[in-house]
Amino acid sequence: GAGVSQSPRYKVAKRGQDVALRCDPISGHVSLFWYQQALGQGPEFLTYFQNEAQLDKSGLPSDRFFAERPEGSVSTLKIQRTQQEDSAVYLCASSLVAGQDYGYTFGSGTRLTVV
Amino acid sequence: AQSVSQHNHHVILSEAASLELGCNYSYGGTVNLFWYVQYPGQHLQLLLKYFSGDPLVKGIKGFEAEFIKSKFSFNLRKPSVQWSDTAEYFCAVNRVIKFYFGSGTKLNVKP
Secondary structure (H helix, E strand, O other), X not given: OOOOEEEOOEEEEOOOOOEEEEEEOOOOOOEEEXXXXXXXXXXXXXEEEEOOEEEEOOOOOOOOEEEEOOXXXXXXXXXXXXXXXXXXXXXXXXXXXXXXXXXXXXXXXXXXXXX | OOOEEEOOOEEEEEOOOOEEEOEEEOOOOOOEEEEEXXXXXXXXXXXXXXXXXXXXXXXXXXXXXEEEHHXXXXXXXXXXXXXXXXXXXXXXXXXXXXXXXXXXXXXXXXX
């Protein structure tokens, strides 16, 4: 597609529920990133893929967070046993090649609310 | 701690007023600097970026930013804002691969 597509746009989860957030990057983009944006804050790095390889997951806040990109295209961010502090907008970004000289395209995000 | 700081959380201006949004970073070494804009309900969009060379960078929609290395600053400016500039603005540093964002400045331009 023309841009990075994320679904769902909005997700309300009961505390303790598992959720899965999907990211469709721009076709052919090798690099894929997940960011978490809490209310009133800027996005914070969660994890990074190059093709199907997860090269950096240092930003994942706990072992309840898990991301995958099995075929090097679509990525899923899974949060197990959601907690209220997980409420945030989850942003996905993709880039043709990793590196600051290349443009990154962000998706519109998934707004997760844990009640 | 290393960080990106945006001094103004909320700015209200009238149309045609001049805009300057402050951004300071505390990362050492070589950094690449960006300003992103997020219009209501839309995704983050790149306004401008600085890698090297002329420290005065021009971006889209009449925005510009000046890199002052000695002050670790990268302030965003626009001489005359329009109502359509109402949005949230994020300063960001890119080191190697990751972006580090400031907390954002919400700009409200009154018609």
